[in-house]
């Protein structure tokens with residue numbers, strides 16, 4: 001007998017209305033610009049710093065603005081079939097270190113922010129915890145950093161971004177502290193430009209497409225009409241299962257990224273917003289900045305030599321350097337996931353946003369069930385199948401390490417992993433390396449991530465997972481970002497040929513090296529107006 | 536009665552199938568074929584998940600995880616890692632002793648080799664331990680003062696025994712389906728469906744879903760010899776002494792080997808001028824043993840044989856009284872080395 005319809009009816013979860021005029025725009029919407037400047041400031045006179053803050057306040061971009069623009073941009077792109085070059089916006093966001101905040105408010109205010117790592121700051125102690133190397137034999141890993149750390153502490157970090165390079169330049173000139181702000185206005189101690197690669201747009205310097213996978217944040221942009229921050233394309237799952245907005249994009253309560261909102265607990269249940277030490281912490285978010293230098297020539301040379309060696313083994317006949325690199329990342333250079341196309345790259349799969357993130361690591365991935373009427377279909381690419389002889393995507397691949405998806409981890413079940421997700425807003429800096437030889441230039445990634453807790457999110461990913469041979473599951477270190485102080489990093493590669501044994505790769509050097517950074521708090525626009533700029 | 540293999544509890548009770556958990560002693564391997572070898576290793580964090588903070592950035596309840604213990608009481612540390620904190624007269628921590636040894640082995644020693652048991656206590660806990668402290672008549676008291684208030688010789692948590700580990704692994708080999716007939720695969724639903732272990736831990740759902748994954752691939756499964764749960768390693772990269780010195784030599788393996796450690800202590804090496812309380816982790820001073828446990832990775836190793844050997848159909852979840860539970864418990868009660876219950 002058919003079951004009564006009412007049994008199947010899902011209970012609607014009501015989602016909070018986001019304070020779109022309060023939350024800074026880069027946090028939940030993301031600037032997504034081709035040109036982005038980071039400016040590091042040190043506070044000299046508190047009064048001048050406040051005066052300057054009041055001056056730039058109307059330019060602090062809000063979620064409402066950035067969301068609207070991104071929506072318009074997508075709309076134009078879908079009609080044009082390419083990026084709309086005439087549509088240009090320029091944005092600015094701002095964040096404060098613990099010391100910076102303490103100067104502008106009080107020590108007890110700053111001390112009430114709920115994150116131990118932010119309280120300590122990204123100096124020697126936290127850099128040690130993250131496994132950062134000490135190249136010159138110093139005891140302080142941050143000793144040679146170009147920005148942040150012990151020697152170049154940043155009180156205020158500005159993020160300025162634009163679709164147009166010239167406009168970005170003028171925005172920087174307009175907004176950064178200047179003589180008109182007074183002699184003791186904040187001092188500019190460092191500036192650096194991030195640029196989308198012109199030769200390979202959207203790719204980081206090792207050559208892989210970045211910015212493919214981001215969590216879907218729950219919450220409403222508006223109640224009437226009902227607009228979700230993250231569009232919903234998929235049917236709600238059964239109780240206790242993880243809900244997805246689109247294939248591969250789990251829905252996460254906003255309290256995981258912005259203070260003062262409901263969050264999901266370790267078992268996936270929604271919990272009300274935790275109480276905050278100060279009302280003005282609401283709508284703020286913690287920001288991690290890491291200036292990660294990439295040794296592109298060293299990375300390529302290692303891939304080539306190691307692929308040559310492996311290609312002569314029974315488990316990896318003829319493996320190419322590109323293939324080995326894909327196993328290190330978990331995606332091919334185009335962004336196509338290894339789990340869905342284990343044999344070779346597939347740019348069409350990479351270009352299909354309903355398919356390129358639709359895969360699990362432990363289970364065969366079921367086909368997505370779209371909501372009726374959303375009018376989209378995913379491409380017909382082979383689905384990700386769990387390998388019967390071992391994992392298809394190595395468990396030490398970068399994207400497995402930092403988001404193990406459906407795999408249970410050392411810290412609990414898959415649903416717990418949702419509490420570890422971050423919002424990445426990074427962009428490459430430096431010019432792409434065009435030859436095989438190292439040119440000595442500094443290039444890498446301005447890694448930026450927003451989260452509600454640096455300790456429980458960013459630091460778990462770096463310290464507890466990427467650096468750990470045994471976690472989130474056993475299988476070696478993340479050879480892209482993992483750091484070990486003592487032994488060489490290793491990675492277990494499952495063989496490409498059934499019935500052959502795997503290999504353990506040993507990587508004596510690290511190709512990604514931290515050379516700057518800091519832990520910050522990006523307050524709400526109201527907090528800047530009513531608290532920081534007035535004291 | 537000595538048994539050669541677990542009976543096929545769930546499968547037979549529910550109408551057919553082959554038991555995918557086997558005894559390697561009598562039913563030798565056809566050969567482990569999972570590559571890489573680490574695929575059979577299951578790891579988890581040593582600090583109990585239930586004492587972690589709930590909200591993002593919420594502090595862990597370190598004090599709650601290690602309350603003052605008196606004899607007769609077991610610890611509430613349930614990730615197969617327990618620890619005891621030793622403090623000096625001024626309240627500074629002088630050592631933190633970690634163990635992951637099952638109590639069943641010690642109960643066995645208590646029955647069969649009381650002198651060896653006493654010797655272990657005297658060597659690892661205190662030379663002052665006397666036979667009368669550990670035994671009531673001939674009966675070994677696992678919650679004696681030297682294993683609770685004054686030390687940690689072996690695990691005390693009721694569920695933290697070798698036997699529980701075997702049962703958990705055995706139960707996890709049984710494939711399950713939910714009310715609408717879909718196979719249950721996610722860690723928590725599986726833990727609840729099979730009723731093995733505790734769904735709130737780091738360890739049990741992870742162990743269970745790892746083993747069940749092998750079962751779904753049609754493999755035969757057992758635990759690697761020697762059966763045991765081990766301390767894999769301590770990540771001490773963020774540990775610092777005053778003057779920025781690393782803590783080289785502070786984490787000392789006392790029983791077992793690196794990656795297969797049964798007992799370890801975190802304490803100043805001979806001649807060091809500092810106490811454990813002088814050590815900071817990422818800039819935060821150590822006030823509790825649990826802060827160290829949070830940086831310990833635990834492991835057990837499963838062995839899975841050739842894939843696609845066995846194709847069992849998933850069976851329904853355990854109802855009240857769980858048939859598989861009972862069947863496994865009956866089968867297990869016939870194991871020769873089982874501790875007294």
Ligand code: HEM
Pocket residue numbers: 204205206208209210211212213214290292293294329331398399400402403422424444445447458461462480481512
């Ligand atoms: C220079 C250093 C880095 C490089 C070259 C790099 C590269 C990449 C690439 C190519 C992807 C795949 C594209 C995508 O899924 O969006 C990716 C994803 C990701 N990376 Fe990194 N990354 C770096 C640093 C980091 C750091 C420091 C973290 C955090 C500790 C991190 C966290 C992530 C996360 C969370 C994802 C998404 C994984 C997913 O959801 O599947 N990355 N990265």
